[in-house]
Amino acid sequence: MSLKALLQRLGQTVFILWVVTTLLFFLFRLMPGSPLAAYIDPTMTADQQAILLHQFGLDQPLWKQYVLYLMNMARGSLGVSFIYKEPVGGILLAALPNTLLLTLTSLLIAYAFGTLTGALLAARRGTWLETVTLPAILATRALPEFWLGMVLLAVFSFSMGLLPAGGATSPGASFPSAFARYTSLDYLRHLMLPALTLAIFLQGLPTLLMRSNMLEVMQEEFVVMSRIKGLSEWSIIMRHAARNALLPVATALALGIGSSIGGNVVIESVFSWPGLGRRLVEAVSGSDYPLAQGAFLMIAAAQIVMNCVADVVYSTLDPRVGRR
Amino acid sequence: MSATTVVTVSWRRQARDPYFIAGISIYLAFLLIAVFADQIAPNAPKDILFLDNGSLANALPPSAQFPLGTTTSGCDIFSQLVHGSQSALIVGISAAFVVVSVGTLVGLLAGYFGGFVDAALMRIADIALGIPLLPFVIVLAAFLGPTTWNVVLAMSLLLWPNSARIIRAQVLSLRERAYIEAARTAGSGHFRILFHHIAPNILPLALLFGSIAIGWAILTEASVSFLGFADPDTTTWGFMLQDAYVSQALSRGLYNWFVPPGICIVLMVSAGFFISRSYEQFLFPRLRD
Amino acid sequence: MTELVTQETTGEASARRDVPLLLSVRGLRVSYRTPRGTMHAVDGASFDVGQAEMLGLVGESGCGKTTAARSLTGVLAGNARVTGGSVTFTGRDLLALDRQDARAIRWTEIAFVPQSAMNSLDPVYRIEAQLLEVLARGNIRGRAARLRARELLDMVGLPHTVLASFPHQLSGGMRQRVAIALALALNPLLVIADEPVTALDVIVQREVLDTMRDLQRRLHVSVIMITHDISVVAYCCDSIAVMYAGQVVESGPSAVLLGQAAHPYTMGLCNAFPDLERAADLLVPIQGSPPDLHEPPTGCRFAARCPFALERCAQEPPPLTEIAPGHRAACWRSGEAAALRVRATEASTWMP
Numbered sequence: 016m017s018l019k020a021l022l023q024r025l026g027q028t029v030f031i032l033w034v035v036t037t038l039l040f041f042l043f044r045l046m047p048g049s050p051l052a053a054y055i056d057p058t059m060t061a062d063q064q065a066i067l068l069h070q071f072g073l074d075q076p077l078w079k080q081y082v083l084y085l086m087n088m089a090r091g092s093l094g095v096s097f098i099y100k101e102p103v104g105g106i107l108l109a110a111l112p113n114t115l116l117l118t119l120t121s122l123l124i125a126y127a128f129g130t131l132t133g134a135l136l137a138a139r140r141g142t143w144l145e146t147v148t149l150p151a152i153l154a155t156r157a158l159p160e161f162w163l164g165m166v167l168l169a170v171f172s173f174s175m176g177l178l179p180a181g182g183a184t185s186p187g188a189s190f191p192s193a194f195a196r197y198t199s200l201d202y203l204r205h206l207m208l209p210a211l212t213l214a215i216f217l218q219g220l221p222t223l224l225m226r227s228n229m230l231e232v233m234q235e236e237f238v239v240m241s242r243i244k245g246l247s248e249w250s251i252i253m254r255h256a257a258r259n260a261l262l263p264v265a266t267a268l269a270l271g272i273g274s275s276i277g278g279n280v281v282i283e284s285v286f287s288w289p290g291l292g293r294r295l296v297e298a299v300s301g302s303d304y305p306l307a308q309g310a311f312l313m314i315a316a317a318q319i320v321m322n323c324v325a326d327v328v329y330s331t332l333d334p335r336v337g338r339r
Numbered sequence: 340m341s342a343t344t345v346v347t348v349s350w351r352r353q354a355r356d357p358y359f360i361a362g363i364s365i366y367l368a369f370l371l372i373a374v375f376a377d378q379i380a381p382n383a384p385k386d387i388l389f390l391d392n393g394s395l396a397n398a399l400p401p402s403a404q405f406p407l408g409t410t411t412s413g414c415d416i417f418s419q420l421v422h423g424s425q426s427a428l429i430v431g432i433s434a435a436f437v438v439v440s441v442g443t444l445v446g447l448l449a450g451y452f453g454g455f456v457d458a459a460l461m462r463i464a465d466i467a468l469g470i471p472l473l474p475f476v477i478v479l480a481a482f483l484g485p486t487t488w489n490v491v492l493a494m495s496l497l498l499w500p501n502s503a504r505i506i507r508a509q510v511l512s513l514r515e516r517a518y519i520e521a522a523r524t525a526g527s528g529h530f531r532i533l534f535h536h537i538a539p540n541i542l543p544l545a546l547l548f549g550s551i552a553i554g555w556a557i558l559t560e561a562s563v564s565f566l567g568f569a570d571p572d573t574t575t576w577g578f579m580l581q582d583a584y585v586s587q588a589l590s591r592g593l594y595n596w597f598v599p600p601g602i603c604i605v606l607m608v609s610a611g612f613f614i615s616r617s618y619e620q621f622l623f624p625r626l627r628d
Numbered sequence: 629m630t631e632l633v634t635q636e637t638t639g640e641a642s643a644r645r646d647v648p649l650l651l652s653v654r655g656l657r658v659s660y661r662t663p664r665g666t667m668h669a670v671d672g673a674s675f676d677v678g679q680a681e682m683l684g685l686v687g688e689s690g691c692g693k694t695t696a697a698r699s700l701t702g703v704l705a706g707n708a709r710v711t712g713g714s715v716t717f718t719g720r721d722l723l724a725l726d727r728q729d730a731r732a733i734r735w736t737e738i739a740f741v742p743q744s745a746m747n748s749l750d751p752v753y754r755i756e757a758q759l760l761e762v763l764a765r766g767n768i769r770g771r772a773a774r775l776r777a778r779e780l781l782d783m784v785g786l787p788h789t790v791l792a793s794f795p796h797q798l799s800g801g802m803r804q805r806v807a808i809a810l811a812l813a814l815n816p817l818l819v820i821a822d823e824p825v826t827a828l829d830v831i832v833q834r835e836v837l838d839t840m841r842d843l844q845r846r847l848h849v850s851v852i853m854i855t856h857d858i859s860v861v862a863y864c865c866d867s868i869a870v871m872y873a874g875q876v877v878e879s880g881p882s883a884v885l886l887g888q889a890a891h892p893y894t895m896g897l898c899n900a901f902p903d904l905e906r907a908a909d910l911l912v913p914i915q916g917s918p919p920d921l922h923e924p925p926t927g928c929r930f931a932a933r934c935p936f937a938l939e940r941c942a943q944e945p946p947p948l949t950e951i952a953p954g955h956r957a958a959c960w961r962s963g964e965a966a967a968l969r970v971r972a973t974e975a976s977t978w979m980p
Binding site: 027031032034035038042150153154156157158159161162163165166168169172173174180274276277278280281284285292295296299300307310311314315318319322 | 358465466468469470471472473474475477478481482554558561562565566567568577580583584589590592594597598600601604605606607608609611612613616
């Protein structure tokens with residue numbers, strides 16, 4: 016992508032981020048009660064209340080509040096959680112790795128499986144394999160992922176006792192470091208079901224997309240030409256057809272990361288997985304406005320940034336785009 | 340990848356597609372069930388039922404009296420399931436209708452007028468695409484109250500960009516066609532051209548997109564219900580699943596409770612995908628056309 | 629291309645039959661399965677290509693020339709099948725080869741220059757990579773391959789900077805030259821060029837044709853040039869085969885065929901292009917359109933549009949017969965060709 020186009024795209028991203036934060040600012044002002052209610056909980060001490068009042072300018076005119084709000088956002092100070100009585104930023108940062116690990120693991124599995132299966136289905140067009148698997152895959156896109164999670168949980172955890180029933184680690188387990196925790200067997204065992212559920216739900220898109228692209232690309236002139244050139248079947252499918260068919264799939268992956276982080280909300284709830292989504296639901300149910308704002312913002316930011324990454328990735332992979 | 344060509348819908352070809360027929364049949368079946376719900380379901384969905392001997396009819400396995408058994412509070416699962424189809428259709432169709440209408444309108448305007456109008460509308464679309472759907476629905480439901488209409492509102496605000504993009508691409512291709520040029524030379528005003536010439540070519544596409552949008556709407560509503568932000572007065576399939584989860588149906592192995600609602604959701608959403616299967620581009624909202 | 633210039637060429641040699649034949653096609657039949665039934669795109673086509681000879685395969689669109697030529701490469705559309713005939717290439721029957729052998733001769737012995745190079749080059753690979761890929765088929769790799777790639781570009785008159793470009797960055801003419809370079813990479817015996825200059829503008833057309841002609845001479849490569857434009861074949865081909873409705877109706881050395889056409893269709897084609905030496909008002913198109921090949925007519929397929937048709941023509945199909953050494957025509961009235969040619973030059977002959 017040319018530098019100019021890249022800067023333009025980045026500028027757009029910043030613009031959208033700004034718009035969304037502004038919308039959020041006004042949205043949370045919609046709540047019943049005074050503007051104070053967004054940040055101050057009556058159970059806080061007077062000192063705490065005073066600090067927050069000052070930090071967010073809650074006794075000042077609206078426009079001043081807005082400016083302070085933006086400045087605070089930029090610094091990462093998002094208020095104090097009503098439920099946990101701790102800074103929101105810290106709580107979210109602790110939850111972030113769990114969400115990221117879940118999202119990335121399931122996407123990786125889903126896309127690896129999807130691209131291979133999609134290419135295979137395209138190569139086996141019109142066979143019984145296609146007639147049987149295609150509706151099944153379409154159905155996976157129609158699944159409510161939390162329901163799939165419930166079923167898998169019931170079968171593998173409760174009925175068969177093979178895997179843990181929820182959470183990210185066993186109660187009482189302790190680890191020498193964060194890294195040790197995320198790579199421990201305990202964590203992985205807890206990660207399996209939620210990741211598997213998400214992967215099944217997510218693979219439909221790359222599979223169908225890859226298949227559709229392959230079918231289209233196989234009709235293209237240059238694929239026919241490569242056959243006339245006498246290239247091997249492997250060369251034709253992998254180096255030419257798949258390489259061209261992969262472009263939209265790569266874009267979809269980047270987009271998928273963004274939208275997954277938000278969509279994981281339900282999976283995190285089913286499996287009690289301590290990620291951003293779960294914090295958001297908790298916060299909203301418990302009227303913990305600072306935490307809710309923070310969680311929502313973090314999720315939205317992830318989505319917006321990944322949309323931008325998707326754009327850049329696509330134009331890098333496709334030499335026809337971005338060379339203006 | 341390849342240039343956008345104008346997509347024309349051939350209803351004759353659709354009518355021969357087994358997927359299309361399957362999809363329409365499923366919709367019709369659920370429509371009938373929804374319309375005749377009161378006749379089909381033996382009990383009201385939220386009625387707490389008792390057995391002849393006076394004890395609470397809770398967590399009963401399927402039987403002749405209760406085809407799918409009962410919940411832990413004593414409600415008839417089958418009746419709940421049947422009534423659930425009503426809200427599924429209402430939410431699905433209304434949300435889909437709004438999403439597709441807004442999307443089509445935006446696509447028409449952006450594609451036809453181009454320039455500033457196009458740029459502005461597509462910027463707004465980018466913003467809508469940047470906001471995560473479920474979190475937004477949750478927040479809105481929490482603040483404005485957990486009613487069905489707020490769920491529909493939230494979806495309408497965020498889901499229109501995909502249909503807008505596709506419609507816009509079609510309009511861009513159509514705009515260059517000779518008969519549009521002819522109409523303009525003959526002095527037809529913009530809106531006449533838009534609604535008289537272009538829109539009829541776009542509508543079939545919009546309809547097919549609508550069938551997928553119904554699926555998204557039902558899935559979103561189910562997710563929101565599951566998270567506990569549903570309208571407590573209606574019985575939706577999502578509500579049933581939430582109820583089951585919260586009542587420990589999973590650990591108690593009450594598959595008859597939580598499996599059927601999920602299957603119904605899968606059927607209805609799949610039907611939407613099947614109907615527009617030939618137009619695979621709808622299944623994949625792309626980045627930029 | 630607006631002049632009908634005939635050249636005395638080596639096509640004369642093949643007329644004397646002492647130039648060995650590289651390729652001999654006899655009675656080729658290719659059909660397509662369509663929703664309407666079977667379409668007999670090529671229905672008994674016969675032509676020869678000699679060593680180092682350029683044959684022009686000419687006819688209007690839909691006459692089957694591309695299908696016939698593509699069947700020589702062994703790669704046809706999914707719904708197409710070769711249903712009859714024989715193709716003898718350097719002594720081997722191409723149609724009888726198994727898949728492995730058929731693939732082995734592709735590009736190494738028979739190469740193809742497509743109609744529109746724009747879509748025939750993979751958009752995500754640079755030109756150098758595409759050249760190297762083809763060279764690898766001939767086991768030319770590494771440094772030798774890179775040298776050869778540069779050599780090929782020199783041959784077609786392209787600067788070496790093209791190597792680093794992607795297809796979409798080149799002009800139409802440049803892409804076509806790349807396609808020619810690719811075709812010549814492994815020194816094939818036969819190159820099939822499908823409408824190689826149709827998509828180009830007139831000035832570029834002439835340049836590309838000159839390049840092709842020059843290369844063909846220097847490398848002693850045989851070429852089948854497919855086109856609907858008779859002035860193109862007149863400009864650079866040694867011999868010509870005229871196709872109509874799936875069959876070859878006349879073939880022979882260029883000079884002979886153009887100067888002494890024996891089939892009415894060929895006579896009509898010669899009229900359809902202006903010649904600086906003749907009056908402009910003699911531009912006469914042939915009325916009517918070709919028959920539907922789903923149900924080919926009995927008898928001569930051109931009879932319906934032929935100004936010289938007899939009753940016999942509609943009933944019995946005339947065979948392709950040799951009327952002079954190396955000159956074949958499929959017409960019952962080929963004996964009267966000289967007289968018919970005179971009448972063919974009059975516009976009134978072709979009016980309905």
